[in-house]
Amino acid sequence: MPQLLLELFSEEIPARMQQGAARDLERMVSEKLKAAGLSWDALNVFAGPRRLTLVIDGLPSATPDRSEELKGPRANAPEQALEGFLRKTGLTKDQLTERDGVFFAVIEQKGRATAEIIPETVDAVVRAFPWPKSMRWGSGTLRWIRPLKRILCLFDGKVVPFDIDGIQSDAITEGHRFLGKGQPIAVNDFADYRRKLEADYVLLDVTDRKLKILDAAKAVTAAKGLALVDDDGLLDEVAGLAEWPTPILGDMDPQFLSLPPEVVRLSMKVHQKYFAVRDPAQHGLAPNFVVVANVEASDGGAALAAGNSRVLSARLNDARFFWDEDLKTGFDAWSQKLSGVTFHAKLGTLAERVDRIAALAREIAPLVGADADQAERAARLAKADLASGMVGEFPELQGVMGGYYARAAGEPDAVADAVRDHYKPQGPADTVPTAPVTVAVALADKLDTLVGFFAIDEKPTGSKDPYALRRAALGVIRLVLDNGVRTSLADLIVPAATDIFDDQKSEMLAGQMAALNAAEALGVESDELVQARHAAKMKGRVYVTDNELMRALVVAGALVAFFADRLKVLLRDQGQRHDLVDAVFALGDDDLVRIVRRVEALAAFLATDDGANLLAGFKRASNILKAEEKKGPVPTGMVETGLPNQPEAETKLAFATAAAATAVDTALETEDFAAAMTALAALRAPVDAFFTDVLVNSDVPAERDNRLKLLGQVRDVMGRVADFGLIAG
Structure with missing residues (x-):
């Protein structure tokens, strides 16, 4: 079947936009062609520095004829309804078919040649292409990321003729800007197109460009006994900068290796797009770099390497200036500057945020086995480097530079490491700190962020999460789980929340607190208030008023639910059911x-036959009890055994339930959840036999009440392990 080849050739496309543009081209063309009634065997897209390419194999030469039947109004419907239906279909009344008193319209649509559909599709896609930024040039109305130069469009080996703002489609493309022959290249199909481009120094596929970069970069470094420092993000970027990438090894002044390696690597990456190089025989970086050129130089790249070395030296001299000046300035001056930096209009300055984090880190420290003084000290230094010159130049190094500066200032290693790592983990691929002081500060930092923005009602909505609160919550969860931190979420959240609610922010939750305040004014002592007051005493905290505590509880409740959702995401990624x-x-x-x-433990239990069958029995018992609860109070209390004519299955279930209750309680006290599930498994056979042999709704009231009590006890015992009513299945 015929093949469609489309190339949109322009001036340079920014590397960061290329892969997104390829996906948009695939999506938009697919939607247009499917809407026209076309299907195909395979579709591929390619993006590079100067071209977007799409190739579709197996397109039919024409769309099929289509016949569609539309149901209309009844024959006795008002005339207006019939007129509306006729307008919709474009038919007359005598062209309709009547069946069973209902009008039907049959719309016959002749197929169209694919070559007629392609120009409409390309024109619509080009004019509506969603570039993040675009420009208009000349006197036309067309907008593109950079001036669009050519449109190559072949279908079944023939040019599909059309014109977009003076750009005429043809079968011509261009090779490499510098290495190519400088002549237009005529092509016949995709295989010919790809072969001729590569012969003219253009690698069409980004995967091929990445492989060429890696292979050649490793070769030039290995030739000098060195090794490339892997950087997938940089590899993605430079693969979009060169059509014929050629890695070249360059030298830099060894004196710059006295700078922190992160500074050297970031200067190379951000400003120059160079790869760092290391010496396998030694620790740290080597005084070299790899630059990816878009040419093959006649001197082997010596002049290019020398020029790039001079540029890198200028960049690293700037970095060394920031480093030296920052060492002179120090933490005290930076901390003072934070008083003039607003974190959020409703949450105060960065200095106020640091005070909150420090107080919270001190409180969390005993929970994670950290020294409280060191945790508070690290928290007070953690944000100071935001005011440093180096972080001002390289925001990506926040925390990292603080760690270096803390060590240079003579702070203990535990404090310096906590300053360096307190932002971790920042994503699913990031490592989780395990040092106690770092864990305390990292938890305090993330909890203050979460509590603060929840307190001012800046919660994530839908796909919007401008303050990265979902990431912060996952960070807290991973810190707690990976370090085995045994505490309740409320014990972490409530202290953070009460620090937020000072006198200047007393209006924050006025609306949410209205009901609780009214209850308190009437002398109603809510369970939540009693529990929170008890928790506060247990923690030795002093709350100014119950009102302050209640505001903290409202935030804590919302955040616990938020953490539950985030935990579902984390466990789902690990294969668990939400x-x-x-x-x-x-x-x-x-x-x-x-x-x-x-x-x-619950997942393992439900994966067994005992678990699956017991879940079914629970749901049956629960449904019976719910039906009875609608009629009135369900009987509770002791289940009687040894009654006249009492079925054996009823007696066995009563004894089994009592035994299971004891075993479950013992297992839960020691947190042996596998044993708790084993105790529940012993109920499976008695429950099955009970529902097989016993009629719950007996005509004898005493028998009915006793059996309802028994089902209630079964539900209660199982409910100590989990709410089985929320489990699907």
Whole structure:
């Protein structure tokens, strides 16, 4: 079947936009062709510095004839309804078909040649292309990322003729700007197109360009006994800068290696797009770099390497200036500057945020086995480097530079490491700190962010999360789980929340607190207030008023639910079911370590026949009890055994339930959740036999009440492990 080849050739396309543009081209062309009734065998797109290319194999030469039947109004419907239907279909009344008193219209649509559809498709795609930025040139109305020069469009080996703002489609492309022959290249199909471009120094596929860069870069470094420092992000970028990438090894002044290696690497990467190089025989970087040129120089790249070395030296001299000046300035001056930097209009300055983080880090320290003084000291230094010259130049180095400066200032290693790593983990691929002081500061930093923005009602909505609160919550969860931090979420959140609610922010949750305040004014002592006051005493904290505490509780409740959602995401990525997280969270437990252990044990239990069958029995018992609860109070209390004519299955289930309750309680006290599940498994056979042999809704009231009590006890015992009613299945 015929092939479509489309190339949009322009001036240079920024590397960061190329892959997104390729995806947009694929999506837009696919949508247009499918809407026209076309299908195909394979579609591929390619993006490079000067061209977007699309090739579709297996396109039919024409769309098929289509016949569509539309149901209209009834024959006795008002005349206006019929007129509307006729306008919609473009038919007359005598062209309609009547069946069973209803009008039907049959729309016959003749197929169209694909060569007629392609120009309309390309024109629509080009004019509506969603570049993040675009420009208009000359006197035309067309907009593109850079001036569009050519449009190559072949279908079944023939040019598809059309014109877009004076750019006439043809079968011509161009090779490399410098290395190529400088002549237009005529092509017949995609294989011919790709072969001739490569012969003219253009690698069409970004994967081929990446492989060429890696292979050649490793070769030039290995020739000098060195090794390339891998950087996937930089590789993606430079692969979009050169059509014929040629790595060249350059030298730099060894004196710059006295700078922190992160500074050297970032200067190379951000400003010059160079790869760093290391010496395998020694620790740290080598005084070299790899630059990816877009030419093959006749001198082997010596002149290019020398020129790039001079440019890099200028950049690194700037970095060394920032380093030297920052060492002279120090933390005290930077901390003072934070008083003049607003973190958020409703959450105060960065200096106020540092005070909150320091107080919270001190409180968290005993929970993670950290020294409280060191945790508070690290928290007070953690944000100071934001005011340094180096971080002003390289924001990516926040925290990292603070760690270097703290060590240079004579701070203990634990403090310096905490300053360096307190932003971690910043994403799913980032490592999780394990040093106690670092864990304390990292938790305090993320919790202050979460509590603060929840307190001012700046929660994530839909896909919008401008303050990266979902990432912060996942960071807290990973810190807690990976370090086995045994505490409740509320014990972490409430202290952070009460620090937010000072006298200047008392209006923050006025609306949310109205009901609780009214209850308190009437002398109603809410369970939440009692529990929170008890928790506060246990922690030795002093709360100014119950009102302050209640505001903190409102935020804590919202955040615990938010953490539950984030935990579902994390466990789902690990293969766990989200409904199991709901079933465990429903117990009111907010110890993340214990929750995950419960979920894992519950998942293993439900994967067995005993678990699956017991879940079915639970749902049956629960449905019976719910139906009875609608009629009135369900009987509770002791289940009687040894009654006249009592079925054996009823007696066995009563004894089994009592035994399971004891075993489950013992297992839960020691957090042996596998044993708790084993205890529940013993209920499977008695529950099955009960529902097989016993009629719950007996005509004898005493028998009915006793059996409802028994089902209630079964539900209660199982509910101590998880809320099985929330589990699907």
